[in-house]
Amino acid sequence: MKSSDTSVVSSGSPVGKPIGKMALLLHDIKRQKHSYILLAPYYLLFCLFTVLPVVLSFLISFTHFNMLEFPRWVGWQNYTRLFLEDDVFLIALKNTLLFVAVTGPLSYIMCFIFAWLINDLPPKLRAFVTLIFYAPSISGNIYFIWLIIFSGDMYGYLNGFLMKAGFADEPILWLQDPQYILIIIMIVQVWLSLGTSFLAFIAGLQNVDPSLYEAGAMDGIRNRWQELWFITLPSMRPQLMFGAVIQITSSFAVAEVSMNLAGFPSVQYAGHTIVTHLIDYGSIRFEMGYASTIATVLFAIMLGTNLLTQKLLKKVGE
Structure with a gap:
């Protein structure tokens, strides 16, 4: 079966049944695991210094936070x-x-x-x-x-x-x-x-x-x-x-x-x-x-x- 196919044959599953996006992603990670291992340091740094600060900033925007007291939720x-x-x-x-x-x-x-x-x-x-x-x-x-x-x-x-x-x-x-x-x-x-x-x-x-x-x-x-x-x-x-x-x-x-x-x-x-x-x-x-x-x-x-x-x-x- 070609890697580009979007169907799998498994026990109890009919041929041609669509796979979810997450399953396709996991399948792709497994097939190209060496590439993902090489990219892992970048992904880690990107998530740590870009994604995480954006998420934290969004959450803090709903609080009163003056750097001295613990953030207080204000909606x-x-x-x-x-x-x-x-x-x-x-x-x-x-x-x-x-x-x-x-x-x-x-x-x-x-x-x-x-x-x-x-x-x-x-x-x-x-x-x-x-x-x-x-x-x-x-x-x-x-x-x-x-x-x-x-x-x-x-x-x-x-x-x-x-x-x-x-x-x-x-x-x-x-x-x-x-x-x-x-x-x-x-x-x-x-x-x-x-x-x-x-x-x-x-x-x-x-x-x-x-x-x-x-x-x-x-x-x-x-x-x-x-x-x-x-x-x-x-x-x-x-x-x-x-x-x-x-x-x-x-x-x-x-x-x-x-x-x-x-x-x-x-x-x-x-x-x-x-x-x-x-x-x-x-x-x-x-x-x-x-x-x-x-x-x-x-x-x-x-x-x-x-x-x-x-x-x-x-x-x-x-």
Whole structure:
């Protein structure tokens, strides 16, 4: 009997009787036990440091826990407080969703376009340009560059340019004015996001089989846009999915950019995000039950967004 069959012959069981998913899993583990033994250390660490903390965070979100006393069960009180009483969280939620809606797709598309253009360069030049694009994501504290650019006095690069060009009569307080703060954070985040996803797209473009383009030309593909849609993108689905997950995660998890540029908290919470709200209650106030509630809501939003993105990427090339 082939291993792919979903039926078994056993005493007292009719031939062709369906096996449950758990039985199939156990059968597969038994058949490929050596592979599972090699993967066991990773599974153990993943469950210990990823799955378990997520489960514990979900359970703690239903308690009042201040790190000093034993957690006290409060039910849905934290969630009620979060959505009905916490006005700052609603500001953070609005800022985060707006941030994700703008920077997520923009940085994702920019990463792919730059990778697509750079892929046609000679190997040495391509390696050099790739390093230039990837460098900001691995640099240390590079926020001082942007602080100089958006400095609120006449010595700031942007203010100096605007005043010399006659577009402004006095310096603009870029990082103290609520109408500019979120826009500036978006610009810096997009600049920083040209990193891991960009490298993944470069690798994906390098691995597309050239014979597919020849076959496509024989099947009626006449220009590069058709090649891109019907050949390149479908061949890069794993890299596209990886890049989407990275971009979504980095967009939802933005906090460092906001805290370094706009301060913590920012003026009128203009640069406040869900993660900075989480840091406020988890690392400063030590209200771990409420912080776990924020983390659980953020996890649910990120999970739903990733599932939606997966469905959209499956339609690429159709």
